[in-house]
Structure formats: C-alpha cells, structure tokens
Amino acid sequence: GENVEQHPSTLSVQEGDSAVIKCTYSDSASNYFPWYKQELGKRPQLIIDIRSNVGEKKDQRIAVTLNKTAKHFSLHITETQPEDSAVYFCAASLQGGYSTLTFGKGTMLLVSP
Amino acid sequence: DAGVTQSPTHLIKTRGQQVTLRCSPKSGHDTVSWYQQALGQGPQFIFQYYEEEERQRGNFPDRFSGHQFPNYSSELNVNALLLGDSALYLCASSLAGDYTGELFFGEGSRLTVL
Numbered sequence: 001g002e003n004v005e006q007h008p009s010t011l012s013v014q015e016g017d018s019a020v021i022k023c024t025y026s027d028s029a030s031n032y033f034p035w036y037k038q039e040l041g042k043r044p045q046l047i048i049d050i051r052s053n054v055g056e057k058k059d060q061r062i063a064v065t066l067n068k069t070a071k072h073f074s075l076h077i078t079e080t081q082p083e084d085s086a087v088y089f090c091a092a093s094l095q096g097g098y099s100t101l102t103f104g105k106g107t108m109l110l111v112s113p
Numbered sequence: 114d115a116g117v118t119q120s121p122t123h124l125i126k127t128r129g130q131q132v133t134l135r136c137s138p139k140s141g142h143d144t145v146s147w148y149q150q151a152l153g154q155g156p157q158f159i160f161q162y163y164e165e166e167e168r169q170r171g172n173f174p175d176r177f178s179g180h181q182f183p184n185y186s187s188e189l190n191v192n193a194l195l196l197g198d199s200a201l202y203l204c205a206s207s208l209a210g211d212y213t214g215e216l217f218f219g220e221g222s223r224l225t226v227l
Contacts, residue, residue: 006155034215043117043203043218044156089155099207100146100169101216103155 002027004092006104013080014112021107023090024072030092032099033066033073038087038106047088048075080111115140117206117219125225126194134189134222138206144168145187146216147179148203156203162187163209191224199226 003026013019025033031052036044050057050064050073057064061080066073077084087108091101118137126132138145144163148156158171162181176192185206191198201223205216 004155036218043220045218046215049215091155099216100158100161100171101148101156102158105155106153 002030002092002102004090004102004104006090006107008107009105010108010110012110012112015080015082017080019077019080019084019109019111021075021088021090021109022072023074023092023104024070025092025102026071027092028068028071029094030102032093033064034091034093034101035064035075036089036091036103038089040086044089077109080109082111082113085109085111117204117217119202119204119219119222121222122220123223123225125227127227128194128196130194130226131190131192132194132224134191134202134204134224136187136189136204136206136219138185138187138204139217142206142208142217143185144207144209145181145185146205146207147187147189148205149173150201150203150221152200159189194226196226199224 006023034049037047038044050066061078063076087106089106090104093099093101120135146161147159150156159173160170161168165181178190181187201221203221204219
C-alpha cells in the first residue's frame with residue numbers, strides 16, 4: 001500500500017518568513033495530493049491540493065509543487081502569520097470517488113510574532 | 114448546507130467495553146470513510162462505506178466494524194476496547210461520482226479508554 005513520509009515534524013519560523021514542508025510517497029499510481037491544516041481540537045481542513053497533471057499550484061500565500069518522477073511534493077507558505085500556526089498534513093491517494101487518503105505524520109508549524 | 118456531523122464529541126470507556134460512534138455526511142454526499150487519529154499522528158484509514166457496503170478497509174482488526182444506513186449516515190463500532198484505541202475518530206464524506214475525490218471531515222469523536 002501507499003506510504004507517505006513527511007518532514008520536518010516541527011518547524012518554527014518568525015512572522016513574515018517562508019515555511020516549506022516536504023513529503024514523499026511510495027505508490028507511483030497515486031495522483032491526488034491534498035494538504036490539510038488542523039488547528040488544536042479541530043477537524044482537518046483542506047487548504048490546497050494538486051493533481052498529477054499539474055506541477056505547481058498557487059493560492060495566495062500558499063503553493064504546492066509536485067515532482068512525480070521523484071515522488072515528492074512540497075507545501076510552501078510565504079509571509080507567514082501567527083494564525084498559520086497549526087499542524088499540517090500531506091496526503092496521497094488515487095483520485096476519484098472511492099479515493100482513500102494516506103496521510104503523513106504531520107508538521108507542527110509555529111509562527112512567532 | 115450542513116457539513117459532516119459526528120456524535121458524541123467526547124466519551125470515556127473502560128477496557129473491554131464496546132462503543133458506537135455516529136456520522137452524518139455532508140448534504141449530497143453518499144460515501145463515508147472513517148479515520149483514526151492517535152495523538153500526535155496523522156489520520157489512519159479504517160474503512161469506507163458506499164451503498165451500505167464496506168468498500169475498502171485499512172489495516173484494522175475485526176473489532177472495528179461499521180454500518181451505513183439508507184440515508185447515507187454511518188456508524189463505527191469498536192468491540193473489546195483496548196487502551197490503544199484511545200484516539201480521535203474522524204468521519205469524512207465524499208461523493209462517489211466526484212472526479213476530485215475531495216474529502217470533507219467532521220470534528221471527530223474523541224474516545225478515551227481507561
């Protein structure tokens with residue numbers, strides 16, 4: 001089955017700096033790669049996703065890149081703000097209505113004012 | 114538009130007991146997946162229900178079972194509870210015919226086994 005590795009496990013940055021979280025996956029058939037943000041005691045919420053026919057996707061301060069050959073994808077957050085502090089999870093799956101997600105172990109991002 | 118709702122939000126059980134968790138999917142969704150999230154870990158897939166049948170199952174023992182009702186709501190049952198079953202149980206819904214495959218999560222049911 002699919003295996004997703006995520007690094008780093010914790011990341012501390014100053015407000016305004018950029019943050020990068022990296023993930024690798026094992027199943028070359030995976031073609032859907034979402035990123036979830038989970039605040040303490042809350043549900044995981046989708047913040048951005050990318051599909052295998054796209055190499056990069058951007059949404060305001062957040063961007064995701066995908067390298068299918070190397071089987072890795074990354075989340076980039078620019079101009080970080082204290083409210084970006086949360087746990088971020090990457091995941092991988094086969095796209096489609098029956099898709100099940102395999103998650104990484106998460107990255108705790110701490111943004112200091 | 115109601116999102117995914119789960120109940121109860123918190124519960125405490127003792128070892129050996131049984132528990133039932135409930136989930137109502139987002140309006141218009143017909144597929145329900147259950148995930149277990151241990152403290153400090155990412156969610157792990159338990160199983161998925163579609164058309165009242167278990168369609169896929171993760172690496173969880175038979176103590177974990179489920180059901181989906183005609184209105185698409187779902188239950189997760191765990192028998193013979195172990196201390197290691199303490200976790201946040203997340204329900205996620207999706208639409209089988211949706212090409213995007215996007216999952217919508219509920220707030221979860223936090224189970225503590227003493």
